[in-house]
Amino acid sequence: MRDLNVYIGESHILQGVSFGVRRGGITGLLGRNGVGKTTTLRGILGLVPRTGAVVLDGEETSKLPVHEVVRRGVAYVPEDRDVFSGLTVEENLTLAERAGSQHRYDLVYELFPELKQRAAQQAGTLSGGQQQMVALARALLNADNRILLVDEPTKGLAPLVVRHVVDALRRAAEVATILLVEQNLSVAHKLVHDVVVLDQGRVSFTGDVEQLMGDPALARKHLGLAAAGSH
Amino acid sequence: MTTIALLLITGLGLGALYFLIAAGLSLIWGLMRVLNFAHGAFFTVAAYAGWSAANAAGGAPVGVRWLIAVLVAVIVGAVFATLTEVLLIRPLYARHVGQVLVTVGLSLATISLVQGGFGSDPQTFALPSWMTATTNVIGANVPNTRLLVIAVAALVFALLLFFLRRTRFGLIVRAGVENRAMVQALGIDVQRAFTLVFAIGGAAAGLAGMLAATYYGTIDPGRGTSMLIFAFIVVIIGGLGSVTGSAVAAIVVGVIQQFLNYYATGIGDFSVVLLLAIVLLFRPGGFSGTTT
Amino acid sequence: MAIGVAVAIVVFAALPFAGITIPGIFDGPLNGPGTLNLLGLCFVFGALALTYDLVFGYVGLLSFGHALYFATGVYVTAIALARWHWSLPAALALTAVVSVLLPLALGAICLRMRDIPFAMVTLAFAQAGSILVMQNPFGLTGGEEGLALGGDTLPAALVGVVNTRNVYWMALVLLIVVYAIAWRAVNSPPGRVWQAIRENERRVNVLGLNPYLYKLGAFVLSAFLASATGVVYLLLQGGANPQVTTADFTLALLVMVVLGGVGTLWGAVLGGVLYEYLDFRLIALANTTGVKDLPALLRVPLSEPLFLLGVLFIVLVLFVPGGLGGALRRRFGAALGGSP
Numbered sequence: 028m029r030d031l032n033v034y035i036g037e038s039h040i041l042q043g044v045s046f047g048v049r050r051g052g053i054t055g056l057l058g059r060n061g062v063g064k065t066t067t068l069r070g071i072l073g074l075v076p077r078t079g080a081v082v083l084d085g086e087e088t089s090k091l092p093v094h095e096v097v098r099r100g101v102a103y104v105p106e107d108r109d110v111f112s113g114l115t116v117e118e119n120l121t122l123a124e125r126a127g128s129q130h131r132y133d134l135v136y137e138l139f140p141e142l143k144q145r146a147a148q149q150a151g152t153l154s155g156g157q158q159q160m161v162a163l164a165r166a167l168l169n170a171d172n173r174i175l176l177v178d179e180p181t182k183g184l185a186p187l188v189v190r191h192v193v194d195a196l197r198r199a200a201e202v203a204t205i206l207l208v209e210q211n212l213s214v215a216h217k218l219v220h221d222v223v224v225l226d227q228g229r230v231s232f233t234g235d236v237e238q239l240m241g242d243p244a245l246a247r248k249h250l251g252l253a254a255a256g257s258h
Numbered sequence: 259m260t261t262i263a264l265l266l267i268t269g270l271g272l273g274a275l276y277f278l279i280a281a282g283l284s285l286i287w288g289l290m291r292v293l294n295f296a297h298g299a300f301f302t303v304a305a306y307a308g309w310s311a312a313n314a315a316g317g318a319p320v321g322v323r324w325l326i327a328v329l330v331a332v333i334v335g336a337v338f339a340t341l342t343e344v345l346l347i348r349p350l351y352a353r354h355v356g357q358v359l360v361t362v363g364l365s366l367a368t369i370s371l372v373q374g375g376f377g378s379d380p381q382t383f384a385l386p387s388w389m390t391a392t393t394n395v396i397g398a399n400v401p402n403t404r405l406l407v408i409a410v411a412a413l414v415f416a417l418l419l420f421f422l423r424r425t426r427f428g429l430i431v432r433a434g435v436e437n438r439a440m441v442q443a444l445g446i447d448v449q450r451a452f453t454l455v456f457a458i459g460g461a462a463a464g465l466a467g468m469l470a471a472t473y474y475g476t477i478d479p480g481r482g483t484s485m486l487i488f489a490f491i492v493v494i495i496g497g498l499g500s501v502t503g504s505a506v507a508a509i510v511v512g513v514i515q516q517f518l519n520y521y522a523t524g525i526g527d528f529s530v531v532l533l534l535a536i537v538l539l540f541r542p543g544g545f546s547g548t549t550t
Numbered sequence: 551m552a553i554g555v556a557v558a559i560v561v562f563a564a565l566p567f568a569g570i571t572i573p574g575i576f577d578g579p580l581n582g583p584g585t586l587n588l589l590g591l592c593f594v595f596g597a598l599a600l601t602y603d604l605v606f607g608y609v610g611l612l613s614f615g616h617a618l619y620f621a622t623g624v625y626v627t628a629i630a631l632a633r634w635h636w637s638l639p640a641a642l643a644l645t646a647v648v649s650v651l652l653p654l655a656l657g658a659i660c661l662r663m664r665d666i667p668f669a670m671v672t673l674a675f676a677q678a679g680s681i682l683v684m685q686n687p688f689g690l691t692g693g694e695e696g697l698a699l700g701g702d703t704l705p706a707a708l709v710g711v712v713n714t715r716n717v718y719w720m721a722l723v724l725l726i727v728v729y730a731i732a733w734r735a736v737n738s739p740p741g742r743v744w745q746a747i748r749e750n751e752r753r754v755n756v757l758g759l760n761p762y763l764y765k766l767g768a769f770v771l772s773a774f775l776a777s778a779t780g781v782v783y784l785l786l787q788g789g790a791n792p793q794v795t796t797a798d799f800t801l802a803l804l805v806m807v808v809l810g811g812v813g814t815l816w817g818a819v820l821g822g823v824l825y826e827y828l829d830f831r832l833i834a835l836a837n838t839t840g841v842k843d844l845p846a847l848l849r850v851p852l853s854e855p856l857f858l859l860g861v862l863f864i865v866l867v868l869f870v871p872g873g874l875g876g877a878l879r880r881r882f883g884a885a886l887g888g889s890p
Contacts, residue, residue, distance in 0.1 A: 074439060097445035109440040111433045122429055123444050165444065293666055295801075349868060355612065359808055360867045362801050367860025374854040375846075487677055487797060494670050524685040531678040535659060538667050 033071055034079040041066055041077070042228040048174070048221075050084075053196070053205040055219035055236060057212070059251050062225040064208040065106055068176045071206075072096055072103055084173070098125065100173035102166035102203075104180060108158045112151025116142055119150050119161050120168060129170035134202075138195045139164055156188035163192070167199055174204040181211050193217060212250065216240050224249045263398035265517050271404035271473060273512025274411030278466035279489035280496065280504040281418060282459020288435035288499020289448075289455050291354055296342055296361040297489070299368040300460045302482035304335035305467030306372055309383060309477050321386040328468045335464020336457045343456035348449070365483070373479045380476035389472065407469045414462060418501050427454060435499040488515070488527075491534045562722055565589070566715035583714040588830055590714075590721035590786045592823040597728040598779045599806040599822030600815055604732055604772040606804075607813035608741070609765060610748030612669045613660075615676030617800040619773035622649055623780020625683065628790040629690050631703040638705055645781060646774075653773030654766070661765050673797060680795035691790070698789035708785055717785050724782045725819070728775050732815055735771060744768050805863050829855045 034045040041063045048054045056064050070077040073093045081089045081096075088096045097103070110119050120142070124130050136143045139160040145153070150161060159180055166175050180196070181189045189211075196218055199205060209215040215222075215236070222239050224232040232239065232249050240246055279297060286294050308331030312323040342364060350356040389406060392399040422428035430451050434441045441448055470485065471477045488511060496507030511530050519526030568580045576585045602616050626648050630641035660671045686693030701709055707716050735741050743764045746754050754761045784790060793799065802825065810821020832855035844852070851857050 072443060074443065092447075093439075093442040094445050094447045097443060103443045105440070105443070109437055109443075111436050111440070113436055114429070114433060118429060121426075122433055122441075122446075125445050287666075293669070346864065346868070353871075356867050356871065358612075359804065360864055362804060363860045363863035363867060365860070366798075366801065366805070367857045367864065370854040370856035370860065371851060374850040374857065483798070487673065490670055491674060494667065498666075524681050527681045528678055531674040531681075534674045535671055538663055538671055539659065 033067065033081050041070065044070075044225065044228070044230055046223045046230055046233055048204060048206050050204050051200075052220045053200050053207055053218050055215045055222040056206055056208045056225065057215060057222055057250060058225035058231075060210070063228045064225055065178055067225065068103070068178055068206070068208060071176060072101065100169075100171050102169070102172040102175045104162045104166045104175065104177040106178040106182065106208075108155075108162040110150040110153070110158045110161045112149065114150055115147050116150055116153070116161055117146040120164060123165035123168050125169045125171075127171075130168050131170055132168070134198075135164040135167055138167070138198060156184050156191075159184065159188070159192060160195075163195055163199070167203075170202075172203055174206065175199060176206050178208045179210055180207075181209065181214050189214065212240075260396070260398040261520075263396040264400060265520055266513060267395060267398070267400045267404055267408070269513035269516035270509060271407045271512070272516055273508040273510075274407045275466050275470050275473065275485065276489050276492045276512055277411050277505050277508035278414060278462045278469065279485060280492040280508055281414070281501050282455075282462045283489055284493045284496065284499055284501060284504045285431065285435070285455045286459050287493065289431055289438070290347075290452050292347060292361070293358045294361050294456075294459070295358065295486070296339075296364040296368075297459065297463050298482035298486035299365045300335050300339050300342075300463040300482075301467040301470075301485065302369055302372055302479055303338055304331040304460070304464030305471055305477055305482075306376060306479075307331060307334040308464070308468045309381075309471065312384070319386075320384055321388075323384065324386060324389075324472070327383075327471075328465065331464040331468040332461045333464070335467070336461040339456045339460020339463070340453060342460075343453050347452075347456070369479055369482065376479065378479055380474075380478040383471040383475060383477050385472060385475060390475075403472050403475075407473050410465070410469060414465070415501070415505055418458075421458075422501065427451060431455060488530065491530055495534060495537050559722075559726065562589075563719070566718060581715070583711045586714045586718040587786060588827070590718045591783070591830070592826045593721040593725040594779050594783045594786065595806065595826040596819035596822035597725045597782075598776055599803060599810065599818040599825070600725075600728055600732055601772045601776040601779065602803045603807050603810075603812065603815060603818035604735070604775075605768055606807060607818065608736055608748065609744040609768045611661075611765060611769065612665070613672040613769075614669050614797065614800050614804075615656075615660075615672030615674075615679075616772070616776060616803055617794060617796065618656075618676040618679045619649065619653055619776040620780040620783070620799075621679065621683070621795040622652055622773075623777030624784045624790045624794055625691060625697070625780075626777075627781050627784055628697045628699060632697055632699055633690055635703070642781065645777060649774045649777035650770060653770045657766050657769040657773070661762060661769065673800075676795070676800060677797060680792070680797070683792050683795050691792070694792060696789055696791040699784070704785070717782070721782050721786065724779060728779065729815060729819065731771075731775065735768075736815065740764060740767060805859060808863065809866060825859065828859060832858055 033048070034043075044063070044067055056067060058064055066075060069075045071081050073088075073091065073096055079089065080087055083096075083099055083101065086099065088099060088101075091099075111122070114122065120132075120135070141157060142160055142164055145157070150158065153161065163177075163180065166172060166177070177196070180192050184192065193214060196205065196207070200218075207215070207219060209218075219236050222232070222234065222236050223230060224239070226249065232245075238245070239249065279301060283294060283297055286292055286297075308327035308329075311330040312327035315323050315326050318326070342361075346360045346364065347357050350360060385403070389402050392401050393405060394400075395405075420428075422432055430441060430446055430448070431454075434448055434451055438448055466485075467482065470481060474481075492504055492507045492511050495511065496503030496505070511533070514533065515526035515530050517526065518529050566581045566586060571579045576588070578584045580586075598620055602613075605611050605613055605616065623645055626645045627641050630636040630644050631638065636644070656672075656675050660668055660675065663671060683691045684693055685691075691697060707713055708720075736744070743754060743759060743761075747761050747764060751761050754764075780794070783794075806821040806825040807818050808821070809825060810819065811817030833853075835852070
């Protein structure tokens with residue numbers, strides 16, 4: 028069952044990226060630095076100009092403006108988190124509320140109780156890990172978000188926080204499909220089922236995560252030396 | 259001592275006018291990255307519309323006519339601004355320089371039209387007697403118009419803050435000033451916020467135009483452009499995108515200008531320009547620290 | 551293309567000897583003082599627009615204060631001649647020095663900022679200059695009334711209606727010289743760096759070049775040339791007028807350059823010439839009986855040249871991004887050749 032099909036044509040960085048994302052799982056989008064993983068996510072949303080087609084559950088979203096794509100149930104958790112520093116935590120969440128959808132504050136506060144405590148705190152004063160929680164919470168808030176595009180959520184975070192994020196993503200996967208970009212391969216290995224690997228702007232491998240990680244030679248070929256030792 | 263009090267209050271009055279123009283400019287720049295030269299045109303066209311409306315209501319008492327003038331000016335300002343955004347700014351969405359240029363063209367065209375239709379000489383604006391009377395404040399005899407302008411601007415400031423802090427659109431504007439792309443990535447159509455911000459700016463500019471006519475007792479086609487330059491300076495000193503910054507900067511600029519101009523005409527204007535240069539040298543983002 | 555330009559230069563140079571009249575385009579014969587004066591002004595504005603295109607079109611610096619340097623040429627020369635009674639060469643020398651030092655000092659400050667802050671500081675400095683002129687410090691500038699050049703301040707060859715042709719030729723020579731200098735500058739190695747800066751300043755940094763110095767160089771060069779056009783303007787007008795110091799004037803420059811096409815030298819010249827011509831003629835048009843009898847609703851807009859120019863400007867920005875120069879190039883590209 029295909030949830031999201033992505034065929035992104037020429038942009039500066041991507042050259043004919045084409046893959047599908049299975050509904051209800053966590054698919055990993057992997058690859059070395061600079062191969063175009065973030066660009067792919069942004070291309071799906073329409074934040075960068077691209078040619079080609081993006082199909083969501085049978086509907087083509089390629090011609091739609093960004094906010095319309097998002098309204099179809101696509102949530103984005105960017106690499107830099109992009110929380111609004113001048114707004115409070117609560118305001119960041121309120122802003123994310125979409126009309127017509129249920130707002131799962133109970134889920135969000137269950138996963139991230141700290142956010143409830145810090146509701147009135149300015150988001151700019153939060154730590155990196157707390158900002159990541161806000162970013163994830165925003166994506167999970169609307170019940171009709173079918174797919175979450177998550178970009179390197181564990182980047183720069185302490186191991187304890189990383190664990191928290193991993194647990195949160197697992198819970199999130201129960202209610203939505205996730206396309207996860209991750210440089211940290213042990214995290215990726217723990218979370219994802221399918222993988223799509225990019226290399227120099229093209230898809231170089233699709234398949235099961237075990238297929239890739241279980242074979243050190245294959246892992247090294249697609250992901251570089253760092254992959255060979257991880258499990 | 260009384261001179262100082264008088265200069266201070268007149269300076270605040272001038273600052274109040276600058277704030278009304280600058281607040282809209284600041285939000286438009288902050289949210290849309292558009293340097294809106296047409297703001298002076300909003301000011302002028304709305305002021306003349308209000309003035310004409312007041313004249314058309316010839317029979318009514320002066321106070322009522324004044325009120326009509328202000329109302330018409332605010333509405334015309336808002337409508338003119340909205341039309342500008344929809345017809346001229348929106349089609350140029352990716353071309354920032356083009357957007358600035360088109361506002362320049364609009365400003366040239368409409369202000370010259372006003373000049374052609376009404377003449378370039380200042381004309382009197384009839385004010386109710388209680389406005390032209392003076393009140394004794396700390397020993398100084400201050401014309402009530404100054405106090406009125408300050409009061410109205412303070413009210414608008416409070417309203418703007420309320421709008422920004424307590425409404426959803428205000429939330430969208432505040433977030434959009436920080437990071438437009440992410441607001442869109444939350445499924446929000448920023449375009450509507452653009453139009454709204456332009457409308458608010460236009461309404462405030464129209465109000466400023468009528469209040470300036472009240473302050474000076476006359477209406478004049480060139481005033482919009484000359485006040486606009488100082489309003490730009492206020493916006494930059496106060497920080498692009500910050501309404502509070504504009505308020506503080508407007509007060510500083512207005513008071514300095516008024517004070518120094520008293521001792522030597524033109525020195526005040528000069529000093530404000532100097533102030534801008536100094537501020538920009540040390541803090542390119544203005545006092546609020548928001549980077550362009 | 552080059553042949554066409556040479557022919558045009560010869561034609562224009564010979565104009566003062568041509569007694570023909572082209573009704574509708576010009577009032578009076580081609581070699582009459584009225585027409586020559588108008589053409590001279592057109593050349594001056596063409597050259598001025600060209601200097602602005604250097605800084606805005608080629609380097610990408612949106613300066614809102616270019617009028618200041620034009621005004622420098624006008625006022626410094628006027629003051630030296632009319633107030634201090636210097637000889638023309640001495641006055642020109644002073645103007646030349648000021649025209650290098652002033653933009654050097656101001657540019658050094660303004661260029662520390664980019665984009666909009668840069669634009670606003672240049673506007674602010676120009677505004678300060680305008681205020682200064684209006685204040686008539688030490689009675690030098692004549693304030694709002696301007697400063698007229700009396701008959702005894704200039705060499706005889708440049709004074710009087712009879713000698714309009716001499717000033718006309720000066721204007722023509724000015725345009726040619728300014729164009730030549732600009733063309734050389736743009737096609738030189740620094741010129742290419744300018745265009746690189748306009749495209750992507752960071753990349754220029756990466757190449758080990760200091761964009762600040764290049765920008766400053768372009769700024770000073772264009773200001774100096776603008777000042778030169780100011781001097782000829784002064785001679786054509788016979789006096790200095792504070793209108794040239796206003797922000798409106800710089801915005802008019804912007805209109806000229808956009809009208810003609812940003813980033814093409816001859817486009818800017820076209821824009822400047824056309825703008826000045828239209829400004830002049832539209833006022834005359836407004837006074838013709840045909841227009842005077844129109845109902846106010848039509849008459850008023852048609853009588854205001856700035857209205858028509860403003861509307862034209864808006865239309866161009868919306869629909870013809872390359873300006874008239876760009877549009878012409880698209881139609882006649884091959885014939886016009888590839889030169890800027």
